[in-house]
Amino acid sequence: MTTTIDPRLARTLTAIGAALTLASPFLAWTWTAAYPGNLTLDGYPGGSQVVTLVTGALAALFTAAALGLPGVRRLAPAGAVRALRSASLAALTTTWVTVGAIALTLGGAVNVEPGGWLACVAVLLLAGGAHALPDDTVEPPPPGARLPWPAEVALITAVFLAALAVLTYGITTDSAEEFLAFLPAAGFGARALSAAGITRRVSEINARHRVAVAVAALASALVFPFTQTGDRYTAIADNILVFAAVALGLNIVVGLVGLLDLGYVAFLGTGAYSAALVSGSTFSTFHIAPWPFWATALLGMAVSLLAGLVIGAPTLRLHGDYLAIVTLGFGEIFRITVNNLDGTSGPSLTNGPNGINAIPDIELFGFDFGKPHTVLGVSFGRFANYYLLLLAVIAVIVFVYARAGDSRVGRAWIALREDEKAATAMGIEGFRFKLLAFGLGACLAGLAGTVMAHLQTNAVPDNYKFADTAPPNSAFLLAAVVLGGMGTISGPLVGAALLYLIPAKFEFFNRYQMMLFGLALIVMMRFRPEGLVPDRKHQLEFHDKQVSGAQARQVAAEATA
Template identity: 60%
Template sequence: MTTNTTPQTAPAKQGPAPAALLYAVIGGSLLTVVSAFLAWTWTADFPGDLTYYGSPAPIQFLSLVAGLLTAAFALSALGTKGLRWLTPTGARKPVWILALGTLAGTWFTVLAIAVVLGGFAHLEPGAYVALAGSLIPALAAYKLPDDSHKAAPAKQLPSWAEILLITGVFALGLYVITFGIDTDDKEPQLFVTYLIIVGFAAFALLKAGLFDRLGTLTAKHRQVTLLGTAAAAIAFPFIQQSGDTYTLIAVNILIFATVALGLNVVVGLAGLLDLGYVAFLGVGAYAAALVSGSTASAFGVHLPFWAAVLVGALASLIFGVVIGAPTLRLRGDYLAIVTLGFGEIFRIAMGNLDGTSGPDITNGPNGIPNIPHLDLFGWNFGESHNVFGITLGAYANYYFLMLLVMALVVLVFARAGNSRIGRAWVAIREDETAAEAMGINGFKVKLIAFALGATLAGLAGTVQAHVNTTVVPENYVFAGPVPPNSAFLLAAVILGGMGTIRGPILGAALLFLIPAKLAFLQDYQLLAFGIALILLMRFRPEGLIANKRAQLEYHDDTADQAPTDLATAKAGA
């Protein structure tokens, strides 16, 4: 018996993007670039002074850069020689994302001018040129056919060229970060536009496949990458134009990121939900403050810094074991509630040890003030110093100290994560019952993770006490407008990517820098971060920087492809 089967027609391959649409994208992008050299308003009352011709203000410069990037990627889609490497996985998505970023950043700026100055009558022709120039590429790019494909192997370059490329990328990254941190606090519109443009540009580079290729290069030249990272980090205070104003922000970001990495051991590797983790930061800070020569210390001792560090880390370790031993037999929400209670108990206890409600140890709500600055090998951390003809402020000293602490924490995290105990943490996180059935002592493994995470937080707390020169209970709450607190630390780990090193560092940097630069939104910060986390869980649940395991779990398309492949096989039979 013969069965007639109609062969299925394979879907036709999409052709190249229409040249007319790409030319429209390029034309509109160049129009946006031209608008940056025109005046956008006639009055200097708008922050940044956008009244000049031929000299773009910083906020106009962002639209200029976004327009150039959009035009460059559109030229890559046209097959322009020398730019084809920009779109190894297809041009449509990155071009559209960049065009949207240019549209969002430019239109936000123009609307901000109208709102601040009181109407569109205050706009000059350059603003209308910018509106039209940014709208055209977005509309044209939306109509481009999807040409996504798997990236072909990258062309092999000489080693010196690859190293030079890595160096250039690090230099560019340092400039972009410095530009954002150095934005004037009196110009919040500039920082918002910066976030929009940089966010869309980073997403476009990710979709274009350039981050994957950069990751391949950095993995190939690991030592060069580490040296480049260290050089970029060390160079940051030397290129600051605002003195110590933003170096302090960088110091606090490093403290926040270090604590987030410690929490990443507990949450990201071992899968233990800790809602009171900031208390371990407080334990280290209080322990260091009590033994560092503060005039308000109940002990009246002044230990060297290395000894104060050991005291703070050891105190946090002890608290981690004492709290973890009776509670780590719990799982899930029950463990989270217990850790939340510990965080609140710590804060209340520090406020009650004032000599009235309890022993006079921590000076109660007033905290421990007048913590002296460090003095290591004759180098006073509280004074400015001249290095290579450049004056570095006091906070630059603590910045370099925190770089060393961060490097130590990263080393510990990397070694622990790749060790046998690290693999046991991952097994416990994935399925504790199955892990224990395979012979893993779940309680012991979780207690080690809890103790290690607490120790790393205490280590950062010792530096924080000297940076702030005072320690008060209000700094260690579950949730508040100013990080670090337990909610922000957990958000930094989730936002950046659990189980990774770069993820929590990026998440901590964003969650600290944004509130610091947008203080006028202080009452709405928690609402904004809540919305951001909801969107993240919907569109990128693995975090901004995800490990391969999480990426496969959240974006496994095998089930969707299987029926299609089966149908194709039957049709060809």
């Protein structure tokens, strides 16, 4: 990058900006506690000041690496300057959004204390100096040295705990102002870690310790309910997990096989209605004793699997837009059908638009998920109980997805996705493998649907539209897969979390939801078509003109391994 500022001056500005950014959260930014987060205290950061402090610390770390301090440079193997620029933008956005929100919500800039103005100037100096530094990117970055096994496992655990802390902060923000300041900071912070090469190093370590990664991920997720004192935020986490579970199932169809399914939410509804009918609800048209949950789950999976095979068998010979139109039609047919099975327009089965309500809580091996329990001295309410169950469901779906993707069947799916004609010429029977993927994805959606019916205590047709203001629906599920990253495990989880949290935190979002999501997808397709957590092969395909031959060989070797 060509600079118009002397590099020594740029380094000085960056260092001063980083120091002031770290100091500014310890000063009051406003005089009244009316603004969320209580930013009135000197010496004690609160609310969005904590985000500025964390992003400032990250920027200070990369500043030290960019200035070549001994022992710090190794923390940015791919180069520190680009990472510093992203970190400075993280601090800049969260600080300016917070100070601007103080002025807007409290009635003018006079409500901003000197600490807030100092923070604005500090992050501006930091970002300006960082963008004036000469680029030091190393392509490709040098290979990382292997650490001892205990050290690498400890690093994996620390990474997952840090990710959980970030997600927990996003879930537990009390106001739209705090979440609006947090969101861009998290995005630019993740970009800084990627630009520094840290994300790639962590991925290399994860690839060597897959069992440790699975254990660390599960253990970190189990920590969340222990950090909550009520069910308010745990309920949000439950809905995110339901959304993520269904998105993972859809990722088999879309990400691994490349089939565009626009009616996938119907399989979620199939599982939910199957569970509701045998739940023992007083509104169920099946007047039978409630089934045990394990039998209900198997029924929901079996009915959804059958529905997937029945729909897939006559339609999967279609391709592209034609298949998308057929699956969209199936989703609407399902919703209209259950809406008409009310005993008037059709047989009495689903109670029509009223649905099946008062679905009782799950009782599994004597454990009632609707009653509070005490675990290790912590009281678990209803939503915390369902959180643990949904973690188990996610674990099952991730296991099935990972094993299927690494198997001979998974390789056949990927071959069909990349070039169906070439795969067929190599002896892969496309229709059979696509039908298998369609059935497996439907089966996993049915499993999530059985839990969702008990969690929401109802199954009504309006829950299973193609597009609605509240996820999950087919449009949101597909957006979660595309936004997060097709063909990966963590991608749909990230996409589902974002697409659920953003409408939940911003009330005004519901009025312009589809327009804003459409705009977001357009921006994603332009600047990051591979998704937020991309598959390395997809990343290479979408950015083939921006990578060197050495990078291409490296990615090909990783894919082969």
